[in-house]
Amino acid sequence: MTTPAQFEHRLAEMNIDTLTGSEALQAAEDELRLMEQDIQREIRVIQLQYQSRITGANRGGSSQVLVSNRQAASERRRADQVEKLEAERDGKVQPYQQVLDAVVERLRALESKRGSA
Numbered sequence: 001m002t003t004p005a006q007f008e009h010r011l012a013e014m015n016i017d018t019l020t021g022s023e024a025l026q027a028a029e030d031e032l033r034l035m036e037q038d039i040q041r042e043i044r045v046i047q048l049q050y051q052s053r054i055t056g057a058n059r060g061g062s063s064q065v066l067v068s069n070r071q072a073a074s075e076r077r078r079a080d081q082v083e084k085l086e087a088e089r090d091g092k093v094q095p096y097q098q099v100l101d102a103v104v105e106r107l108r109a110l111e112s113k114r115g116s117a
Contacts, residue, residue: 004095007039011102016110025114032107039100043093050089057081 014032019025057078 001045002038002042004099007035007096007099008102010035011099011106014106016106016113019110019113022114025110029107029110029114032103032110036100036103036107039096039103043096043100046089046092046096050085050092054082054085054089057085 014028016028019028
């Protein structure tokens with residue numbers, strides 16, 4: 001698994017502003033597209049890992065009217081657990097999403113540079 005910091009480092013190493021020539025620009029675009037796919041894959045893996053945990057936390061929920069305070073407390077604990085897992089998942093996905101946004105922005109800059117070249 002590649003960390004967001006590793007992706008950021010790879011992105012920082014790519015200095016698009018100094019690239020010239022259509023071959024160099026194409027190579028940079030290809031590398032950025034691969035990085036974009038890798039980041040999307042990492043995000044999907046995290047989402048899938050948490051989805052199974054969230055489904056497990058939700059299991060046993062009842063659509064029937066709660067008949068006791070104990071059941072209500074159990075349902076609240078289950079909802080709290082699901083909320084906690086979703087927040088944890090979102091916290092792990094967010095750094096990847098930020099790097100993904102930076103990669104997409106670089107791709108746009110590169111495409112405009114290629115268009116003007």
